[in-house]
Amino acid sequence: MSPARVGVDAHVLDGKFQGSRTWVLETLRRAPLLAPDLTFVVYSGDPAATAALLGDLPVEHRTLPPGGPVGRNLRFWPRAIRADGLDVLVTQYFSPPRHPDRQLVVVHDVLFETHPEFFGRGTRWRNRVLVGWSARRAGTVATVSEYSRTQIERVYGRPARDVLVVHNGVDVTAATAEGPLPAQVPAGTRYALMVGRLEPRKNLRLALEAFARVADPDVRLVVVGRDDFEEPATLALLAAEPRAIHLTDVPQDALWSLYAHACAFVFPSRGEGWGIPVLEALAAGTPVLASDATAIPEAGGDACTYLDVDAPDAARTLGALLEDAFGGTLPFDAAAARAHVARFGWDSSAAELVAALRHAVARRTRGRG
Template sequence: MMRIGVDIHTVGARQTGNETYIRNLLRQMMPMATEDEFFLYQTKAVALPEWMQQAQLRTVKPHNPLLRIPLAFPWALKKDAIDVALFQYVIPPISSCPMVTMIHDISFEFYPEFFNPLSRKRMQLLIPFAARKSQHVLTVSEYSKRQIVERYGIAEDKVTVTYNGVAETFSPIENQTILDSTLQRFSLDKPFILAVGNLQPRKNIERLVRVYAKLRKKGLIEQDLVLVGQMHWQGHAILAEIEKHQVAEHVKTTGYVTDDELVALYNQADVFVYPSLYEGFGLPVIESMACGTPVITSDVSSIPEVAGDAAVLIDPLSDDALSAQLERVANDAALRASLREKGLVQARKFDWKTTAEKTLSILQRAG
């Protein structure tokens, strides 16, 4: 029997991809490890799902990572006699047990301008350290693996790709009452084009708003544009772009939404657009596909690896490319139907059970 420690401070923190990852991983992995005991370390008393409460729950304070990670965590791992610990991105400088670290991507190394300077400096200092000191590193795509290995000079066999999955809740919905209530909650009208991602420069939403506004003013598309995501660093520039092009009547922002709300929005969108400049994986691409939503996305970083031939790929730095494909997909019902069928097939290639099996194997080997 092994005692497996997991840092779950992102659960309940609305950290989107990082929280989605740890929730879904543990939901699948804990029932598999029948002979192992899980210790889940949180920093705040947030409501946890019932299945998570079956583990040994610990609170590690303070929430401030500059104190929690180097000081509180080593003591907690030692006190609980943990055999192996799983972290995301950042690890304690000293530990009584081997550590496995999930590094989703290292975008801060290649696009430093997209990050708050203080956060960027912290990541550039701590994440390379975690990659080199960890017993093993996990990441979410072959693209991210290549970047981690080359940038940090670590052995290829020390890094394992465990793709993200799609939760079962992401699927086509037939219940019109659920769909209608979600639209009413956010004061939205159909038809609409959907974009999902925190409002920040890396997601390339400014360009999307600019392209959308020109198409709308020329009468080339009829759908509204719905932006789902929390406001992040420099996100105000997106709101300024909406005002600049005078499309506030047709461009709606929802802020953070729950998974259930997101599923309902995917289900009702004519098109899902994800023109991100860089992704370690790009989870919304396969989530939207699993709901049957036609996808337009970028041809850069890990995205083609994830999207396969089930999406329309565009150069995210080209207004013309995005404009041409957005107009095309928004107005071609037959193309949307084809993309829907391809997307449903592509999304089934990614499941959290497989992710959990590979991760558990690595944890057991490391421990």
């Protein structure tokens, strides 16, 4: 029997850095080597660049034409499924209306349903229609956390037992591959670190308000990330804080160094489908101060210090925790952090993806029988 053919929508590899991009990249780097019974066909806007990202893997590359999800799902994917003989098509959030039995749609989160205040009206409407249709109709649905699995059941009625979990992960080996710190952060600087796109949901404003309560003039708050529709008032606070350092486009080895040398990693997000930076900070051996909302405690396990970021005294609480971190008195169980991180390597995530793909192939085969 010839290998089943699996198409993967990899258009996120051409886009901004975010969790769904990391998930696609890291699982794709590993899954083909685990599954000789599957032939992977990877679709992206720049196949040469994608091949360079993935390395020397036994996959086929195809060009994905430019355009948004509506055009891809209505026109491109139905043709590609037929022309390339795909048994399963893996997409993120949205899937085509035709051939639902051949689809594995990965819905990383449904925050646009549970936390609509952080999304524009157009995005909310589009996602509710398209993601809702996909989550209800696709032959196989996967997500990245138990939290998201329960929310998919609650919002769309897809039974949780019918939603497969393919976790986000961390490359523990890479976490030890430190490069030089960015020039803006001299060696010996005591700093707290925040990593992620600058948008209201990530709660940079709370981090700045808490940091302003720290009296020590020699400590710094290092913020790594590009503006992604952050509120102008929050950007103004960031620019006005003399002890804040804002960085963008930090090379990966330098980012690992920032994680490793931070006094604490701060993750006050109000909503996540997972929280990859939390795992990365723990893998680097750094204490984490994190929100207790949504899936974040899954990402951090028992190794983080959590707080209610919506509490009236959240800034005071986080400020006191930062004082402890800068003073070296913040409780942190390094052994517990290592044990937690060990459960979530990308190799395990790739194995979960392969299992989900085989499930999808078997489900379609039974449907034909």
